[in-house]
Amino acid sequence: MRAEKRFLSLDSFRGLMALSVMVYHLRVSGSFTEWLLFRHAEVFVSFFFVLSGFVLTHAYGRSAQFNFRKFFITRTFRLLPLHLFMLGIFILLECGRYMAAQKGMDFNNAPFSGKFAPSEILPNALLLQSWTHLTNPLSFNYPSWSISIEYYTYMIFALIVSIAFGVRTWVWVTTVLVALALMHAGNTFFTIESLRGLAYFFTGCLAYAVYLRLPHPSRAQTWLLTTLEVAAVTAGLIFVINDFAAKQLWASPLFGVIVVIFAFDGGAVSRLLAGRGFGFLGKLSYSIYLTHAAVLFCVVSAFMVAKKILGVDIAPVIDGTRYLDLGNVLLNNLIAVLVAGTVVLVSMFTYRYVEMTGQSLGRALSNTPSHSGPVLRPDTEA
Template identity: 90%
Template structure:
């Protein structure tokens, strides 16, 4: 049955796009980090939202008796432990900057100021930083801006599932269209981050409704799905590397179509993505996404210290952006690979000791007796 299905190629996509977002934030002169694909990879965050809506609808969207308590505990312990852990890491890093400043080291910004101001800590801890104009969505661990939006969007989704069983699809469509319309109109009341998250997430919900209505392809139709997958990847690459008006609006339907095509897991590209290597990255995707900013901070800081020691500018600022540059293309590519490997290694640790520990605690809490009805869909990673 489809309800028990796991979407292997979509899991792998999650890992590949987490790596792409990491490479978007890493700048190494003359290396593969400067490819057009990675210079525009910020749009892949939109894919995460669409995919989350699709997967959460698969897991919960058709439940007749929805257990909000279990959902709340499951989602909270899926996202919050690693988020809080990394927030703590960034606070410690800022303490390190403060100590270094006391020893005479100069920084572009004073420690615990701007986006690292103490006033930003509580909004980050509560995952509220992207929902108000009073807070900086990129404060402390800047990739967590999307986790802020995703967490409360989960709760909005859960409320809709709880109270609107017969008209869920209509409400999802209304929220999506309203959010897209406000984005197009240049709304200033809601944050752009919240509108993007709501629009893309509920696009994913609608994509799953479409997926359910499509017939399962036969083995004889594998060639057709392979063709569609190759076409989808080609269109996506062209879309990503080009800038044009309304790109954020078009990302919503495009990524929804791609998710539906690959959800069948039948084409040649899907079989490639189902391999253990890609699956491994998919498993680590949340850790890669949330830990990479801290790893990059440490690497750049190390280069800046080395710059002072050796007297060679190996961490130049070009057009306001900090680059790493050892003066040799081969060495720069090697540095980019080593940094990527370091992010994966750190993510293996946080996945095992932070993510899995948090999820185990969440399962233990959610399985305690309550008066709520059972969840009729198995939980699925999102």
């Protein structure tokens, strides 16, 4: 039955796109990090929102007895432990920068200033940094800007599911259209990050509503799903590597269609993505996404120290961006691969000891006796 379905290919997409975002933030001269796909990979964050909306609607959106308390606890302990752990890591790294500056090390900006100012710590801890114009959404662990939006969007979703059972779909449609309209109009009242999150997340909710209404293809129609999957991937790649007006607006319907196609897990591309290796990356996706900025910070800092010691510019600044450059294309590609591998290794640790620990605690707390009704448990991580 569909209610019991696990979306294997969508899980794998999450891992691949988390890696792509990591490569987007890594700049190594003359390496694969400079491929056009990775230079535009920031748009994959929009796909994360769509996918989260789809998966949470599958898990909770059709429940007649929605348990807000249980949802709040499990979602909080799904996102917050790793986020707070990485915020603590960045504060420690900033302390390290401060001590290095005291010994004469030069940095692009003074320690504990700008986006690392102490005033940004509390908004980050509360996941509010992307919701106001008074805070910097890219402060401290900059990828967490989207986690800030996603967390409170979860709660908006839960509120809608709790009180608008009969008209949920219409509320989702309205939210998407209003958010996209405000983005197109150049709204300045709401943050652009919040509008993007709301538009894409509830596009995912609508995508699930469409998925439910489509007939499930038979095994004999594998060729049709394979054709649709190849077409979807091709369209997605063309969309990602090209810049054009209203790209952020078109991301909403395009990613929604792609998610619906791959939700059936029926084509050859889906079978490939359902493999153990891709599934492993999908499992680590949240850790990859939240830990990579700290790993990149440490790698770049090591190159800057080596540059000062060796007197060779292996960490040049080009057009305001810090690159890594060992002066050889093969070595540069090797460095990029090693950095990516390091991120995966660190993510294996944080997944096992931070994510899983937090989720276990959340399940224990959510299962304590309460007067609320039962709730469906999500079978795919969001």
